[in-house]
Amino acid sequence: MNKAEKKFREHLKREGLKSTPERMVILREVLSAKKHFNADELYESIHKHNKKVSRATVYRTIPLLVECGLIIETLRCQGRVSYERTFGFEHHDHMVCLGCGKIIEFKDDRLEELQTQICERYEFKQVEHRLGIRGYCKECVVKRLDKG
Amino acid sequence: MNKAEKKFREHLKREGLKSTPERMVILREVLSAKKHFNADELYESIHKHNKKVSRATVYRTIPLLVECGLIIETLRCQGRVSYERTFGFEHHDHMVCLGCGKIIEFKDDRLEELQTQICERYEFKQVEHRLGIRGYCKECVVKRLDKG
DNA sequence: TTGTGATTGATAGTCATTCTCAATAAAAAA
DNA sequence: TTTTTTATTGAGAATGACTATCAATCACAA
Numbered sequence: 001m002n003k004a005e006k007k008f009r010e011h012l013k014r015e016g017l018k019s020t021p022e023r024m025v026i027l028r029e030v031l032s033a034k035k036h037f038n039a040d041e042l043y044e045s046i047h048k049h050n051k052k053v054s055r056a057t058v059y060r061t062i063p064l065l066v067e068c069g070l071i072i073e074t075l076r077c078q079g080r081v082s083y084e085r086t087f088g089f090e091h092h093d094h095m096v097c098l099g100c101g102k103i104i105e106f107k108d109d110r111l112e113e114l115q116t117q118i119c120e121r122y123e124f125k126q127v128e129h130r131l132g133i134r135g136y137c138k139e140c141v142v143k144r145l146d147k148g
Numbered sequence: 149m150n151k152a153e154k155k156f157r158e159h160l161k162r163e164g165l166k167s168t169p170e171r172m173v174i175l176r177e178v179l180s181a182k183k184h185f186n187a188d189e190l191y192e193s194i195h196k197h198n199k200k201v202s203r204a205t206v207y208r209t210i211p212l213l214v215e216c217g218l219i220i221e222t223l224r225c226q227g228r229v230s231y232e233r234t235f236g237f238e239h240h241d242h243m244v245c246l247g248c249g250k251i252i253e254f255k256d257d258r259l260e261e262l263q264t265q266i267c268e269r270y271e272f273k274q275v276e277h278r279l280g281i282r283g284y285c286k287e288c289v290v291k292r293l294d295k296g
Numbered sequence: 297t298t299g300t301g302a303t304t305g306a307t308a309g310t311c312a313t314t315c316t317c318a319a320t321a322a323a324a325a326a
Numbered sequence: 327t328t329t330t331t332t333a334t335t336g337a338g339a340a341t342g343a344c345t346a347t348c349a350a351t352c353a354c355a356a
Contacts, residue, residue: 016302017302017303018301018302018303018352018353018354019353019354020302020303020304020352020353021352021353022303022304023303038343039343039344040343052305053304053305054304054305054306055305055306055344056304056305056306056307056344056345056346057303057304057305059343059344059345060303060304060345076224079313079343080343081343081344095267095270095272095274097272098275104270104272106266106269106270108262108266110262111259111262111266114256114258114259114262115279115281118254118256118259118281119243119281119283121254122243122252122254122285122286123285123286123289124243124245124252124281124283124284124285124286125283125284125286125289126243126281126282126283127246127282127283127284128281128282128283129279129280129281129282130279130280131263131277131278131279131280132277132278133263133266133267133272133274133276133277134274134275134276134277135267135272135273135274135275135276136272136273136275137270137271137272138270138271138272138273141271141273164333165333165334166321166322166323166332166333166334167322167323168321168322168333168334168335169321169322170334170335171334186312187312187313188312200336201335201336202335202336202337203313203336203337204313204314204315204335204336204337204338205334205335205336207312207313207314208314208334208335227312227344228312229312229313
């Protein structure tokens with residue numbers, strides 16, 4: 001049992017919920033998921049490994065993982081909610097290329113500091129923040145120039 | 149005919165699209181809309197003024213207004229896309245209170261500058277950016293303390 | 297072991313949004 | 327001014343991501 005599983009089990013117990021095998025399967029899949037994933041991708045990934053967990057169960061488990069702090073909701077892609085792991089990862093932000101859909105992750109301590117100051121200015125107690133920048137990666141900038 | 153309408157008409161013409169009365173009605177409503185609105189609110193607002201424009205037309209027109217730079221998509225509220233005017237407004241960002249839903253708008257030039265630098269670092273040509281901070285406003289912080 | 301209530305699976309339901317298509321209309325061309 | 331072209335409309339059907347339902351099962355506390 002790894003740390004993430006332990007964290008999840010404790011969270012479930014604290015909330016008066018049960019640690020079912022399905023929930024553990026989903027967690028395991030999340031821990032090996034690619035960087036950004038949506039509910040459907042997670043469901044399919046589980047099924048690719050011959051684990052039979054219903055789609056509804058996947059959807060139901062996601063908010064539990066979010067509450068537990070193991071994953072967060074991140075950039076929407078094609079209007080769909082997507083998630084990424086937070087367990088063992090540092091907070092970061094994203095640039096999304098409108099051309100090719102590439103996601104560039106970045107972290108800048110100055111940004112973190114500035115956000116903290118801004119929140120203090122408004123006496124706002126921050127829980128989470130997200131910066132999303134949309135535009136064109138360098139490859140697409142070149143491509144768009146070529147196209148005229 | 150005001151500047152926004154002129155801008156919209158020119159954009160439509162440039163794109164080989166038509167300036168229909170319905171589109172102008174929708175634009176007028178957008179210009180008098182409250183700060184943040186969703187498609188349904190816009191539709192209802194139009195109907196409150198006895199203007200008969202179909203819901204589908206409202207949905208169809210929104211992306212045109214976005215392309216034209218008159219409105220932008222902004223914070224999602226209850227999973228629904230919401231919009232706000234950009235015409236005649238400065239870019240700003242949002243803090244959303246998880247307690248009461250209040251939206252605090254803010255602008256900080258240091259943030260704008262930093263984002264520009266970050267984009268330069270990655271050679272990313274920025275089209276738009278959004279920072280959303282979620283947490284608790286000072287009233288809700290107090291309320292939550294009271295509750296224990 | 298028993299009892300309780302959470303959880304599952306699979307499908308029906310929901311709802312914001314988009315699609316369809318015949319009729320209409322904006323605007324360019326004649 | 328009239329005709330032509332094609333974009334656009336309205337209204338309801340369709341879509342699809344996500345949630346609700348419910349009988350059966352199961353995790354876990356006693």
